[in-house]
Amino acid sequence: MRYSLKQKIIDVCNQKIKQKGENVGLSFYAFFANKNDDPELLFEVAQWWILTHKLDHFEKAVKIKEMVNELS
Structure with missing residues (x-):
């Protein structure tokens, strides 16, 4: 995931x-x-959210932030 997208999510x-x-x-x-x-x-985030991590439609913001912070 590109840096600018990770920062936006955080x-x-x-x-x-x-x-x-x-x-x-x-x-x-x-x-x-x-x-x-x-x-x-949009597709990049959808792929990460849905295909890669199989997350539900709604997830806790704290969880998403932690997941993104763990990315290299």
Whole structure:
């Protein structure tokens, strides 16, 4: 996963946790605007979320942040 995407995911997770607390859940759509202006990036996240890790539609932001932090 590219560095800019990892940083965006971590930033969004931090923001959601700050706003709604440690138990906040989110989907991979949380990292994108409501319109599909970067389909390759959306697919990259969807592949990581769905195919690679077989995550549910909604997951805890804390869990996603930890997973992304573990990536090299």
